[in-house]
Amino acid sequence: MATSAAPVEQCLTGTPWAIRLGQAATERPALEMYEAETLVDVVVRSSVAPVMLRGARRGVSCGRPCAIAWGRLPADSTLPVVLFTGGRWSGRKQRAEVIAVGGFCWLAIAYGRFSTVGVEHRGTSCGRLRIRRGRRS
Numbered sequence: 001m002a003t004s005a006a007p008v009e010q011c012l013t014g015t016p017w018a019i020r021l022g023q024a025a026t027e028r029p030a031l032e033m034y035e036a037e038t039l040v041d042v043v044v045r046s047s048v049a050p051v052m053l054r055g056a057r058r059g060v061s062c063g064r065p066c067a068i069a070w071g072r073l074p075a076d077s078t079l080p081v082v083l084f085t086g087g088r089w090s091g092r093k094q095r096a097e098v099i100a101v102g103g104f105c106w107l108a109i110a111y112g113r114f115s116t117v118g119v120e121h122r123g124t125s126c127g128r129l130r131i132r133r134g135r136r137s
Contacts, residue, residue, distance in 0.1 A: 015061040015109065016134055017068050021102045031105045033070055035059070035134050043072060045104040052080055053119040053127030059134035061111070067131050069117040070107045073100065080126065082108040086115030 012018060016036050024030040024044045033041040033055065041055050050072040058067045067084055074080065082096045096108035108117075118128040 012107075012109075015066060015068070016059040017057070019101065019107070029102055029104060031070075031102055041070070043070070043105050045102075046072070047075070050074065051127070052121060053117070053129055056117045056129045056131040057134045058114065058131045064111055065113045066109060066111045067114045067117065068107065068109045069096070069119070069129070069131075070105065071119065071127070073104055073106055074121050074126075077103070078121070079106060081120040082106075083118045083120070084108075084110040084112070084114040084116075084131075085118065086113075 018034040020032040020034070022030050022032060029045045031043045032039060035057060040057070043054055052071045052074060053069065054071040056067060056069040058065065060066065069082055079098045079100060082098050084094045084096055085092065094110045094112060096110040098106050098108045100106055114131055116128060116130055119126045
C-alpha cells in the first residue's frame with residue numbers, strides 16, 4: 001500500500017499537531033506524534049494484536065476547535081471508520097476522513113467540539129476513547 005506524507009502534512013497545517021516517521025530501536029517503522037512540539041505518543045509497526053485506536057486529543061486550528069485521533073491499521077491495511085461524537089450537542093456525530101500514514105498507521109481530524117471518538121473495522125467496534133484536552137503551545 002503506497003502512502004504519501006503530503007495529505008498528512010496538508011491536514012495538519014495550522015493545527016497544534018505534527019508527526020514524524022522514523023524507526024524504533026528494533027528497526028521497525030515508527031510514527032512519532034507531537035503536540036505543541038511535545039512528543040505524546042510513538043506507534044511502532046507490530047503484527048501482534050494491534051490496538052487500532054491509540055490516542056485522541058482536542059485543540060484549536062486557525063481559531064476553530066478540532067480533534068485528532070490516531071492508531072494502527074488492521075492486518076489487512078484497510079482504513080477504519082472513525083466517528084467523533086459529543087461536544088456541545090451530545091448527540092452530534094461526525095465521520096472523519098481517515099488518512100493512512102507510512103503503511104501501518106492512520107490519522108483522522110475533525111473540526112468541532114467533540115468528547116469521544118470510536119473506531120470500527122468491517123462493522124465491528126475496535127475501540128472508543130475520551131478525547132483528552134491538548135497541551136497549550
